[in-house]
Amino acid sequence: MNHFQDFASRRAWMVENQIVGRGISAPLVVSAMSRVPREKFVGSDLVDSAYDDGPLPIGHGQTISQPYIVALMAEALDLTGGDVALDIGTGSGYAAAVLASIAARVYSIERIPELAESAAQVLADEGYGNVVVRCGDGTLGWPEQAPFDGICVAAGAPVVPEALRQQLRVGGHLVIPVGSAHTIQSLRRITRLSETEFRTTTLCDVRFVPLLGEQGWS
Numbered sequence: 001m002n003h004f005q006d007f008a009s010r011r012a013w014m015v016e017n018q019i020v021g022r023g024i025s026a027p028l029v030v031s032a033m034s035r036v037p038r039e040k041f042v043g044s045d046l047v048d049s050a051y052d053d054g055p056l057p058i059g060h061g062q063t064i065s066q067p068y069i070v071a072l073m074a075e076a077l078d079l080t081g082g083d084v085a086l087d088i089g090t091g092s093g094y095a096a097a098v099l100a101s102i103a104a105r106v107y108s109i110e111r112i113p114e115l116a117e118s119a120a121q122v123l124a125d126e127g128y129g130n131v132v133v134r135c136g137d138g139t140l141g142w143p144e145q146a147p148f149d150g151i152c153v154a155a156g157a158p159v160v161p162e163a164l165r166q167q168l169r170v171g172g173h174l175v176i177p178v179g180s181a182h183t184i185q186s187l188r189r190i191t192r193l194s195e196t197e198f199r200t201t202t203l204c205d206v207r208f209v210p211l212l213g214e215q216g217w218s
């Protein structure tokens with residue numbers, strides 16, 4: 001088997017066992033997870049672990065999320081083909097690529113310049129022309145591009161940043177890990193019901209790196 005077929009079959013195995021097997025059923029999400037080559041978003045020393053059932057280090061003390069968590073968050077966002085999404089914590093760019101395979105456009109913010117740069121490069125090399133990456137503090141959102149149909153936050157916040165709630169379109173969802181501890185959070189889905197009303201549901205317990213910034217951890 002050549003390398004490409006090998007990764008394709010590992011990806012198919014991952015989707016069957018870790019994604020569909022655990023209850024993810026939204027066709028757009030399953031299809032995106034089946035297409036995005038996770039091996040391109042990890043370092044060359046970790047390509048053999050690219051389809052493992054967990055997070056992996058990407059340098060600078062950060063991680064690429066577990067595939068199942070990326071799929072769970074994408075499903076909770078409930079995006080469709082014409083939607084515009086905001087992704088906070090670009091990291092490797094993997095989750096941005098998954099969202100870009102579902103939505104029309106993705107704006108992604110990363111606070112570490114080296115990660116923002118390498119993610120932007122991989123996304124461009126892999127043909128994700130509908131993702132824009134910028135380096136900055138994602139807790140403030142991206143007001144120039146708001147409102148968003150979905151906002152995905154890949155780092156744990158002490159509280160839900162008000163800026164992100166305000167940049168959500170009515171009917172849109174914000175998916176974010178929230179918790180008072182640095183290490184364990186509860187994954188919340190906040191739906192904007194009207195200009196002033198929001199509904200929060202809790203999805204599960206998760207472990208993310210801390211969201212550092214003006215409306216996150218200091």
Ligand code: SAH
Pocket residue numbers: 062063064065088089090091092093094095096109110111112115136137138139154155209210211212213214216
């Ligand atoms: N979605 C990423 C996961 C990366 S881990 C992936 O698929 O690889 C979370 C990332 O959030 C880290 O890279 C971290 O540097 C970044 N981060 C933390 N606080 C942030 C903030 N305020 N704004 C933007 N990025 C932030």
